[in-house]
Amino acid sequence: MRKQIAIGIISIIATLGLTACRTSSNSVTYLQDSDTSQTTDMKVLADYPLRIAPDDQLQITVSGTEPDAVAVFNMPLTTHQKAGEMIVSTTPVLYTYQVSSSGEIDFPVLGRLKVDGLTTSQLSDTLTRRIGKYVKSPIVSTRISNFKVSVLGEVNRPGTLQVTSERLSVLDAIGMAGDLTIQGNRKNVLLVRDNNGRQELHRLDLTSTSLFASPCYYLQQNDVLYIEPNKARQKDTNISQNRQQNLTLVSTIISALSVLASLGIAFLVK
Structure with missing residues (x-):
């Protein structure tokens, strides 16, 4: 009986582990809806030539x-x-x-x-x-000569990229920034674009081949890509902040008690 219960527990743990792995894979894999069994011809609909703008x-x-x-x-x-x-x-x-x-x-x-x-x-x-x-x-x-874009957030090498060509895609920029970290949210990448003094915000899904049809697939001067942390990363950050706050509170209490103890001992000695 005990053996059967142990086997059941192991099976449940294995199932949960496989589910977790599958979820993680779905959150980090690029272009998931592409057909891996054959060559897929995806047409890029975006018009990529750069347009000269003030301050260029x-x-x-x-x-x-x-x-x-x-x-x-x-x-x-x-x-x-x-x-x-x-x-x-x-x-x-x-x-x-x-x-x-x-x-x-x-x-x-x-x-x-x-x-x-x-x-x-x-x-x-x-x-x-x-x-x-x-x-x-x-x-x-x-x-x-001053074509540059910035890649910020959950990438391995965040910063500003100097570009020597006039054709730079979102995937190119991410590659130049060292790829996303495992904590990066690939389904909701934010692109900030300056359009004649107006800031435009666009959302991109790196897990979908619809990325190729986006008018933002090719980047323009001074574009900013921001990779936000995924939910697991945000949760870890909140836990770390709460833990740090708790440690600070405990340290303050211990210090206060230590001071009170010292005062008490000094009072008793007198």
Whole structure:
């Protein structure tokens, strides 16, 4: 009889253990609704090209078959000195154009240009046509040099990421941040996006393939991804805080009792 009861208890514990493991797996697995038995073709519906916005830093270079002719359209290379350094770096740095709050830049010869809302390809095409009136077959290259995003919360390496390309997905950013910790909530990731001075909040589910169809799948300048802790992590944090408060209270009581005991002993000695 005792043996049967023991076997029953072991079976219950094993069942609970398997259930817990299954729940944990469902909470940490990415893209759970994808078919693992065959290749799945998921179309990304998002339009990822970056749009130039105020405060962007643009690197624009103009080249062509006549270097002397295109030279006037290029700003001279500059050197720089980092804070705290006594020696100025001799490595030349490409000049960047600061996009003003009105979305404009001052370009050599062409003057003030409206660039806000354009992609870098569109700006390159525009400059190619405008500069083509002065020189033969110009080649214009444009890139955003200060493209960065921040990944915060339950990731292994939270912080700000400097991006060298113009195509960065949510999964790319998470990978650069060292992936989510086991305590990260993969079903309710918060994306904060600045849209012309207005803060937009978007929610993303990393466990669903619907992520690929989200207009936020590809990130934009200054996007912030926040990975909130899951319920287990929040519960552990609350328990730890309560435990710390209890320890503080007990320590205070013990200290008070110790003081009272010392005063009592001193009174009795007298």
